[in-house]
Each structure stands twice: as C-alpha cells, then as structure tokens.
Amino acid sequence: MYRSDRLKQVSGTIFALVAARKRELEAAGRHIIDLSIGSPDLPPAPHIIERLRHEVADPNNYGYTIQCSAEFNQAVAYWYAQRFGVTLNPATEVLGLLGSQEGLANICLALLNPGDLVLVPDPAYPIYQAGPQLAGAEIYRLPLTAENNYIPQLDRIPPEVCARAKLIILNFPSNPLAATVELDFFYELVEFARRHSILILHDAAYSELAFDGFRPPSLLQVPGAKEIGVEMNSLSKTFNLAGCRMAYAVGNPLMLQALAEMKSHSDYGPFEPVQRAAIAALTGPQDYVRQTALIYQRRRDLLVSGLNALGWSVNKSKATMFLWAKVPEGQDDHHFTFQLMEKAGVAVIPGSGFGEYGRGYVRIGLVQDEELLQEAVRRIAASGLIRAAS
Numbered sequence: 001m002y003r004s005d006r007l008k009q010v011s012g013t014i015f016a017l018v019a020a021r022k023r024e025l026e027a028a029g030r031h032i033i034d035l036s037i038g039s040p041d042l043p044p045a046p047h048i049i050e051r052l053r054h055e056v057a058d059p060n061n062y063g064y065t066i067q068c069s070a071e072f073n074q075a076v077a078y079w080y081a082q083r084f085g086v087t088l089n090p091a092t093e094v095l096g097l098l099g100s101q102e103g104l105a106n107i108c109l110a111l112l113n114p115g116d117l118v119l120v121p122d123p124a125y126p127i128y129q130a131g132p133q134l135a136g137a138e139i140y141r142l143p144l145t146a147e148n149n150y151i152p153q154l155d156r157i158p159p160e161v162c163a164r165a166k167l168i169i170l171n172f173p174s175n176p177l178a179a180t181v182e183l184d185f186f187y188e189l190v191e192f193a194r195r196h197s198i199l200i201l202h203d204a205a206y207s208e209l210a211f212d213g214f215r216p217p218s219l220l221q222v223p224g225a226k227e228i229g230v231e232m233n234s235l236s237k238t239f240n241l242a243g244c245r246m247a248y249a250v251g252n253p254l255m256l257q258a259l260a261e262m263k264s265h266s267d268y269g270p271f272e273p274v275q276r277a278a279i280a281a282l283t284g285p286q287d288y289v290r291q292t293a294l295i296y297q298r299r300r301d302l303l304v305s306g307l308n309a310l311g312w313s314v315n316k317s318k319a320t321m322f323l324w325a326k327v328p329e330g331q332d333d334h335h336f337t338f339q340l341m342e343k344a345g346v347a348v349i350p351g352s353g354f355g356e357y358g359r360g361y362v363r364i365g366l367v368q369d370e371e372l373l374q375e376a377v378r379r380i381a382a383s384g385l386i387r388a389a390s
C-alpha cells in the first residue's frame, strides 16, 4: 500500500545490504575500510571552492533558477570543444542536470512508453536498468563478459530484438567493469543504431579518470551521432564535486527538449552558486583533473600489485575509480564479499549486484588513500581468504 508496484520493481539494492552490515560491524567496534562506494574522497580544486564560497555569499543567488544559465551551457560547449573537438550549440545541444543520476532516470521517463524495449548492459550501473523499468519499458540485457572484453557484441543481438528496440544505454569507461572502448566502437554503435532506428544514451561519467595516457573518446566525436544520441557527463568524478550536484546532457536537441520538459515537472534548476562553480571548473585550469587521475592511477597500481602478490589475480583498469576482480575459484561473490567484510574488515560490492553477468566478481573502489589501501592488502592477506581458496 505504501509503495507502488513500479517502486517495488526497482527497490532493494545490494549497496544497502553492504552498508547495513558495515554499520553493524562498526557498531560492534570494528574498523571497516570502505572500498564499496563510488564517491570521490578527494577535494575539488581550490579555485572551484573559492568560486562557490564567493557566490554563496551573494544574497541575489538564492532564487529559483528554473534551468541552467546560458553561461553554463556555453561552458559545457567550451569544455567539449577543448576536450573532444566536438562543436555543440549551447542553446539547443546542452542541458544542465542536477547530477547525471537524475538525468538518466528522467530521460527514460521522457523517451519511453510502457512496452518499449531498451538494450542495457549487464553488469551495469543500476539506473540503466531501473530507469527503463520505472518508465514501464522492457529490458534486453547485453552480456558484458571477459570473453568479449566487456564490450557488447552488437552483431550478436537477434534481428527481432533490434527491430523492437527503441533505446540503447551504454557507459564507457564503465562502472563497475572499468571497461573502455576506442572511438571505432562508437562508429560501429552509431552505424548500428541508425540502421535499426535506435536512440543512443551514452554515460561518460568517467571520461577524465583514465590512466597511462589513455584519453577516452566521446560518442559525439562520431559524425552524425547527434542525430540519434545523447551523452551525459558529470562534474561529480571529473572535478570531485559529487555532493555539489551538477551534470549535463549533450547531443540530440529533440531528446534534450523531451528531457527538459520532463524535468520541468520535478525540479526548478540547480542552485546558482553551484552553476557558477561548475562554470569555473569547466572553463578554468584542468591540471587538477589530471592530478586527480594520477592519484587514482597510483592507487590502482598499489592495490593491483598488492593483491596479485597475494595470489589474487586482478587486472589493471585503464580508467575509472574501480577494479573488477574475479573472486577466488569456486566462491560465490555475495558470500565472498561478506566474508571479506567479516574477516578482513574490507567492504566491496559483489558483482552480481550489478546484474546476472557480474556473478563471480567483485567491484573494488579506489576510494581510500594509499595508506589505507596498503592496510586493506595486509588485512586481506591476514584473513587467509585468498590463500585458502586458491
């Protein structure tokens, strides 16, 4: 009675279970190293905080904004031109969001009808499945496995599915898999989507957290992508502004108009100081962004070499703030996760929490400093969980 069927369908994530067990153990006096969350632990650049502080002090900045300012849209267009060489019309091809999570949920409500079919990756960030489900749409899962390098095999999708599909949702660099693609995959994707009249929604939230010189491409670098697609990007990970909610969607004007209209029923625009801080982030110096990526890269190196030395074979991610690690042979990822928390005091997320094809893996967040990551390796070694199983 108190929850709609729609809500019941998408409730109860593994994140809540992991967090609840963590709280119980902490209440019993245990210290847990939390590598389960995808929230940046690093601060924003000082010039961004300074801009926010300045704008918050201005009493004129407290009204409804309704939507993002022309300056914000121009800043996004400027950033896309600098970073990807992509030209955007700030008036029609940019839409500000209160975080990409909001945008991903609302765009599904804006575009989809009950019964529509949506192609979604599995395993994947949960909203790609929950968004279409909240809109009453059906899901067709694209399995992302080690065998296909965690990239969907578009030519393997049955013709009748392609004929019915209305939207495909993808995310590279990806959460939780830390998988990446080169630009040629986006060419293939755009060609596929045009051939079957399918809209594309690409989530590029981790486009700047890439390592070893790798520069993730944008969907919109493909000529014609804007005719059928939208890309979302966020200031949360790139600029360490996760709590200072600001993101944007870029690309097809008609898809963006529908999203803007849907949003107008549930929000009145981002807080002006947050928009101005975002403008400072997008148009200001980008060296802090590169330094942030280097910090994650060092953490990745430390954790991967530490875990490999224990006999837990974990691959190096090329991007994101995550490692995607196969659990020791014969173990269930859910059971392994809770054992790891009990015996080692280290929290991660079981892969099956991101979809059926994530079974047998865990997602480890690089979201603590090097000292704590070293301590996590020591604790995992002492727990005997790896040695015992391999």
Ligand SMILES: Cc1ncc(COP(=O)(O)O)c(C=O)c1O
Binding pocket: 038, 098, 099, 100, 101, 102, 125, 171, 174, 175, 203, 205, 206, 233, 234, 235, 236, 242, 246, 247
């Ligand atoms: C792939 C991906 N997309 C979107 C988001 C949401 O980001 P935002 O803070 O912009 O809502 C996250 C957050 O973890 C994410 O991992």
